[in-house]
Amino acid sequence: MIARCLAALLALAAPPAAAETVAIVNGRIATMGPAGTIERGTIVLTDGRIAAVGADIAVPAGARTVEAEGRIVTPGFIASGAGLGLIEVRSVDAANDRGANMAGISAAFDAGYGLNPDSLLIPVARLGGITRAIATPVYDDAPGRELLFAGQAAAVALGGRPMLVRRGVAMVLEMGEAGAERAGGARAAERVALRAVFADVRDFARRRAAYDRGETRDYLLSRADLEALVPVVEGRMPLLVGVDRASDIRDVLALAREEELRVILVGAAEGWRVAADIAAAQVPVLLTPVDNLPASFESLGATLGNAGRLIASGVLVGFQGNGNHRERELRYNAGNAVAAGLPWEQGLAAITINPARIFGLADRIGSIEPGKEADLVIWDGDPLDTLGRPVAIFIRGEAQPMISRQTELRDRYLPAVRASTSEGAER
Amino acid sequence: MKRVATILFLAAACAAGAQPGPQGAGAAATPDPFPSTYRPTPVSPMAITGARILTGTGAEIADGTILVRDGLIEAVGGNLAVPAGYEVVDGRGRWVTPGLIDAHSHLGVSSSPNTPLSGDHNEGTAPNTAEVWAEHAVWPQDPQFRLARAGGVTTLMILPGSGNLIGGRSVTLRNVPAATVQAMKFPGAPYGVKMACGENPKRSYGARNRSPATRMGNVALFRRAFIDAADYARRLDRAGSGGDPPRRDLQLETLAGVLDGDILVQNHCYRADEMAIMIDMGREFGFTIRAFHHATEAYKIAPMLAREGICVATWASSWGSKMEALDAVEENAPMVHAAGGCAIIHSDDATLGQRLNQEAGIALAAGRRAGIDVSDGEAIRWITANPARALGIEERVGTIEPGRMADLVLWSANPFTVYALAERVWIDGAPVWDRTDPRYQAPSDFLLGQPGQQAPR
Numbered sequence: 001m002i003a004r005c006l007a008a009l010l011a012l013a014a015p016p017a018a019a020e021t022v023a024i025v026n027g028r029i030a031t032m033g034p035a036g037t038i039e040r041g042t043i044v045l046t047d048g049r050i051a052a053v054g055a056d057i058a059v060p061a062g063a064r065t066v067e068a069e070g071r072i073v074t075p076g077f078i079a080s081g082a083g084l085g086l087i088e089v090r091s092v093d094a095a096n097d098r099g100a101n102m103a104g105i106s107a108a109f110d111a112g113y114g115l116n117p118d119s120l121l122i123p124v125a126r127l128g129g130i131t132r133a134i135a136t137p138v139y140d141d142a143p144g145r146e147l148l149f150a151g152q153a154a155a156v157a158l159g160g161r162p163m164l165v166r167r168g169v170a171m172v173l174e175m176g177e178a179g180a181e182r183a184g185g186a187r188a189a190e191r192v193a194l195r196a197v198f199a200d201v202r203d204f205a206r207r208r209a210a211y212d213r214g215e216t217r218d219y220l221l222s223r224a225d226l227e228a229l230v231p232v233v234e235g236r237m238p239l240l241v242g243v244d245r246a247s248d249i250r251d252v253l254a255l256a257r258e259e260e261l262r263v264i265l266v267g268a269a270e271g272w273r274v275a276a277d278i279a280a281a282q283v284p285v286l287l288t289p290v291d292n293l294p295a296s297f298e299s300l301g302a303t304l305g306n307a308g309r310l311i312a313s314g315v316l317v318g319f320q321g322n323g324n325h326r327e328r329e330l331r332y333n334a335g336n337a338v339a340a341g342l343p344w345e346q347g348l349a350a351i352t353i354n355p356a357r358i359f360g361l362a363d364r365i366g367s368i369e370p371g372k373e374a375d376l377v378i379w380d381g382d383p384l385d386t387l388g389r390p391v392a393i394f395i396r397g398e399a400q401p402m403i404s405r406q407t408e409l410r411d412r413y414l415p416a417v418r419a420s421t422s423e424g425a426e427r
Numbered sequence: 428m429k430r431v432a433t434i435l436f437l438a439a440a441c442a443a444g445a446q447p448g449p450q451g452a453g454a455a456a457t458p459d460p461f462p463s464t465y466r467p468t469p470v471s472p473m474a475i476t477g478a479r480i481l482t483g484t485g486a487e488i489a490d491g492t493i494l495v496r497d498g499l500i501e502a503v504g505g506n507l508a509v510p511a512g513y514e515v516v517d518g519r520g521r522w523v524t525p526g527l528i529d530a531h532s533h534l535g536v537s538s539s540p541n542t543p544l545s546g547d548h549n550e551g552t553a554p555n556t557a558e559v560w561a562e563h564a565v566w567p568q569d570p571q572f573r574l575a576r577a578g579g580v581t582t583l584m585i586l587p588g589s590g591n592l593i594g595g596r597s598v599t600l601r602n603v604p605a606a607t608v609q610a611m612k613f614p615g616a617p618y619g620v621k622m623a624c625g626e627n628p629k630r631s632y633g634a635r636n637r638s639p640a641t642r643m644g645n646v647a648l649f650r651r652a653f654i655d656a657a658d659y660a661r662r663l664d665r666a667g668s669g670g671d672p673p674r675r676d677l678q679l680e681t682l683a684g685v686l687d688g689d690i691l692v693q694n695h696c697y698r699a700d701e702m703a704i705m706i707d708m709g710r711e712f713g714f715t716i717r718a719f720h721h722a723t724e725a726y727k728i729a730p731m732l733a734r735e736g737i738c739v740a741t742w743a744s745s746w747g748s749k750m751e752a753l754d755a756v757e758e759n760a761p762m763v764h765a766a767g768g769c770a771i772i773h774s775d776d777a778t779l780g781q782r783l784n785q786e787a788g789i790a791l792a793a794g795r796r797a798g799i800d801v802s803d804g805e806a807i808r809w810i811t812a813n814p815a816r817a818l819g820i821e822e823r824v825g826t827i828e829p830g831r832m833a834d835l836v837l838w839s840a841n842p843f844t845v846y847a848l849a850e851r852v853w854i855d856g857a858p859v860w861d862r863t864d865p866r867y868q869a870p871s872d873f874l875l876g877q878p879g880q881q882a883p884r
Contacts (some may be wrong), residue, residue, distance in 0.1 A: 091626070091749045121747065246878065273879055293539045293777055294570050294874065300540070301879020325747035332785060335845030385845045386788035389796050406746070410756045410797060413726050417766045420730035 021046045022397065023059040027068035027378065030345070032075050032353040033367035037345075043073065045374040048160070048397035053368050066378070066392060074348060074383050075367050076131025076375030076395060078355040079327040080286050081266065081320045084125055084133040085115040085156050085163060090324055099140030099150060104222035107229045109151025111135040112167030121325055123404035126158050128328025129383060130321075131375040131395045132165065132365055133158060134355070136240070137172050139182070147182055148193060148221075149173050152228060153240060155361055157375075159395030169359045170240040170264060171232050176248045176298045191251065196220060198259050201229040238262040238359075240286075244269040245298035253281045264358055266320075267291075269299035272306045275313035284316040284358045289337035307337040311346055318355035319347075335384035347384055373397075461562060463612035465601055467832075467855035472496040474509040475837065478518025483525040483811040483826035487804035493523060495833040498855035503827050516851070522842055524807050525827050526581025526834030526854065527783050530740045530814035531693075531720050531773035534572055535565035535585055535600075535608070539777065549588035550595060554632050554639055555652050557620060558677035559595035561585045565608040568871040571777040576602050576860045577868075578781035579836035579849035582613060584818050586720075589623035589695040590631040592639065592648055596620055596681055597693055599818050601854055604869065617691055617819040619717070620681055622649070624696035624705060625751045646704060653712040656682030691717035691819050697751035699724040706735055718817035720773065723755035729766035738769035738817040742779070743790035760787070760809055761794025761801055771813045783810045788843030803843065 022045040029038040031053060042057040043050060051060075059065060088095035097114050115135065125133070137151035150172035155165040173179070175190060183190035200219040204226040210216050211223070219226060231237035241252050244267045256263040265271065265285045271278060278285060289307040294300045311317050319337065321330035334347040342350075356366025364373050374397035381388030393400040473495045480491040482503060492507040493500065509515060536548040547564035550556040565585055575583065581602050587594035597619035600611040624645060633640030639648050659679035666672035684690035692709070696702050696719045709716050718738035719725060723746065725732055725739040732739055739760070746755030756762075760770040772787045774780035791806045808825075815825025824832050833856035840847040852860035861867040874880050 089747060089750055089753060120753075124746075270879055290778055290782075292574065292781075294877070295539045295541050297540055300874065300877045303879070322744075326744055329744055332789070332845050336782070336785075339846045339848060386785045387792045387841075387844055389792055406756045407797075409754055410726070410758050410762070413729075414758075414762065414797065414799075417726065417729050417762045420733070420766045 020397070021051075021060055021063040022066060022394070022399075023063040024066045024068050024073060024376065024378065025059065026070055027073035028070060029053060029073045029368060030075075030348055031368040032349055033369040035369070040070065043368060043376065045376075045394065045397040048374055050368060050370055050372050050374050052370055068378050071391065072379045072381075072383060073368070074129070074377050074379065075352040075365070076377055076393070077129045077330055077351045078318075078366065079125060079130045079133040079321050079330055080318050080355045080358070081136045081323075082125075082133040082327050083135065083138070083324045084121055084158065084327060085117065085119055085135050086111060086137075087121065087324055088116075088119060098136075098138045101140045101142035101147065104224060105151075106147050106221065106225050107149040107151065107171060107232075108222070108224035108227065109137050109149075110154070110167055110228075111137050111152060112154035112164050115154070115156060115163045117161070117163040120405050121327075122158050123401070124325070124406060125327040126393055126395075126400055127390060127402065127404055127407075129331055129377045129379075129390050129393070130327055131158055131377070131393065132156065132361075133327070134169060134359055136170075139174065139178075141182070148190070148197060149225070149229075152237070155359060157395060159393075159400045160398055165364075166361070168231065168237055169361075170238045171229070172240045172242075174242040175252060176243045176245055177296060178242065187248070187251070191255070193220070194255065195259075197229070198233050201226050201233045205230045205233070232261060233259065235260055235262050238264045240264045240266055242266045244296070244302075246270040246273040246301065248298065249274050250277060253277055253283060256281065256283065268310070269302040269306065271315075272303065272309035273301055275310050275315060278310065279314040284318065284354075285310055286318045286320055286355070286358065288320045288322065289333050289340070304336070304340040307350070308340055308342045311342060311350075316354055316357060317350050318358050319350040331384050332386060335382075335386070338384055344384065461560075461609060461612075463614045464607070464609040465603070465605075465612055465614055467498040468857035470498070470857045472501070472510070472513045473516060473856060474507075474513040475516045475518045475523055475835070476509060478521050478523040478837070480523045480827060481804050481807040481842070482828065483808055484828060485802070485804050485808065487802065491523075493827060493835065495835070495853070495856045498833055498857070500827055500829055500831045500833050502829055516837065518837060521850065522838040522840065522847070523827070524579070524784075524836050524838065524842055525811040525825055525831075526836055526852065527579045527810045528814035528818065528825060529575065529580050529583040529774050529780050529783060530718065530771050530817050531775045532575075532583040532585055532780055533588065533775070534575060534583060534777060534780070535567065535569045536561055536587070537777075538566050538569035539571050548586075549590040551588075551590045551631055554591050554628055554637075554648055555593045555678065556587075556591050556595050557593045557652070557679075557681040559587060560598065561587050561596060562598035562608050562612065565598065565600070565611070567605045567608055567611060568873045570871045570874050571780075572602055573604070573868075573870055574777065575780050576852060577849060577862075579784065579838070579842075579852055580780060581834040581836075581852060581854045581859070582815075582818070582820070582824055583780075584619060584693070584814075586619070586621045586693060589621070589627040592623060592628045592645055593652060593682070594621035594623060596690070599820065603854055603859055604871075613820060615820075615823070617689060618681075618684065619691045619693040619818070620685055622692055622694045622705075624694065624701040625698060626749050627695070642701065646708065649708060650711070652682060653686070653708075653714075655679060656686055657712060659683050660686050685714050686712060688714070691817075693718055693720055693817070695720045697721050697723050697749075699727040702728060703731070706731075706737070717819070718769075718771065721752070721775070723752050723759060725768075726756060726759045726762035727754075729763045729768055732763065733766045733768035736769070738771055738813060739763045740771035740773040740814065740817060742772065742775075743786050743793065757790060757793035758797050758799065760790040761797070761799040764801055764805065764809070765794075765799045769813045769816055770809050771817055772809045773814070784838075784842040784847060785845055788845070791843055803841070806843065
């Protein structure tokens, strides 16, 4: 709550550019809200929010007009499971803050701390149409150390301030093969360990004072980890469970039922085989639609048809990008799901409104609706296609620079490339 | 020396029958000990009509016909009559390209499922393992071959990994279902040797307190290896004029093949400065580099690479995993192309290898946005004719021209878009993939009876 009040105060202190009123006119607006797609319409952005959207909206006096010329306008994309703000170069430990192996900090690891809004990765991802991300911890395994949870994910914005939108949007847990390895080598061990941990957390939540006086039994986790898990056992924070095998997915659903947990499945390579169970449990799924390799014994049933089948079964599905530096490929992943048979609108929903709903942010982002924060992208073609590129990007109502370190490098060397060919022509 | 090798090679080829062996197999006394047993499937003649054809020569034919006979392209053009007896494939509304060629693949040596026992691409026991051959580790049942086939990939170069300075020989494969690697080997394709600059070798060995621990060590060990190779080649030469041949040395045999020009250097190298050093080092020992792989900074020296005639096999999207990959730009391939060079989009990845066409599309769109005008007909060369050149098989595949092997892909849409699906794929005129015909979709042996394989998937 305090964090949210602080965020609100900081938003008020934001530079005046956010207060500029902008009218995007003549856009083909894929609102991803109840208004559906508006074939030719106007969006008014005021004070960082969407003030109005529709076919017959008057441009307010004094507004800066952006002519969309019939181009597609979409909500900004949301990269789920990203390292944005936490990582600079994967192979350089000092530039990689996605995980830690400190004893006693597992569930308590909070990706909302230490965010770097100056990261080189952010403009690159943004040029892929991504305006928000779920900064998600990954395990940093150390030999001989059991680390059940990777920590808590945070929602972040890729433009404007502050970068942190909301901390603690999910608790990251791997089950299946990776979880089994961390629990000593077998799935059953992790399941037993988790049940013991959840029992500890519930006990701790009831008896904090007794714990601090040393009057409780020993718990498996540190005080910080126990505290971090209280919202999980109380169903206030979803557990983001990495799992692929059909039987493992059923086990996670059973665990969630027994422990009364909110769960989001991640990966779910064989989700299509248990789609009805997932739908019945009303559990959402985050997946990477191009993941079709039988890369392990828990994903032998991986197929490009996974996303389409889950969605057709009524599962709420969000798509992921290709990790760390490759988040900008998120939109192509959605396009590939469309190529595999998913309706185009559903592909777009899986990188906009669906992840917003999955992480409890749909009141603020994910669609172009009055009152929502103004994250928008104007495209020169199809936003899900390799041949489409963004022409303008707004985050919280602010136009974002259309450059990155990469475009600067390109522009530094392009003249020499051009000169070399004109010399060639002269020869 | 080249003459000696050629004579030996011809003798061996004659003994083995008509099947062509590698185009020169180095200084080896037995130039082709693991000969290709691949034979094209005999098929009746075929015509693809009414398609938009990107021929791989740079040309684009809006409404064209391709005639295929005896596994070869017989004719291609806008106004071709279809002779009687040809099976006709209706290409209207569809696009046809040459079969895609992945110039950098680890399929079969880095297989799925990835288990501790199936990682066969890095013989990470010494910085120079020029003696190992990728083909000795290729698992033809790797399910990833079929997935690449469904992405239109008809030829792949399988390389050892980049943990070593000299990782071993590559092998070029036809992407056909087979029980042995010999039955996939591209007949007559030259061998390549995988060399690696930069972070990977120095990290692999420096971490064990061994050389190379620095880029200085990288180059010193390369030079030492080629000094030894030059000496071996001299001794072989002397043997050719009547002396005693040296005892065979598999490591030196490969490197002598490089000095001979028979084995093509496939050089993993990210940074512009390191590529320039490698070019000079090649000059020191008298060999040329056929292609730089990954080469994310090629755009910085694109005019030089064009002058040197060295291909650049790279990505559009991948960047930043390592310091040496930090300066990657999406426009790398179009900038190499614009400088008059040989640009290639490669995969190095079994997921990306299923959509080389899309990766080329990303590079194409980024280049156009930056003002680099590349036609579709030119850009398709990045995944067809240019990788054929890097692999030394450009006279055989990579374009749709009379006499070329009939490796073809029928796409549902513009192949550079994310929506293009490879509807049908042919290798040597024989169907190997058909989205609507289960006969051409069979998964590898490994997946039979495994969970989730039941149709429909």
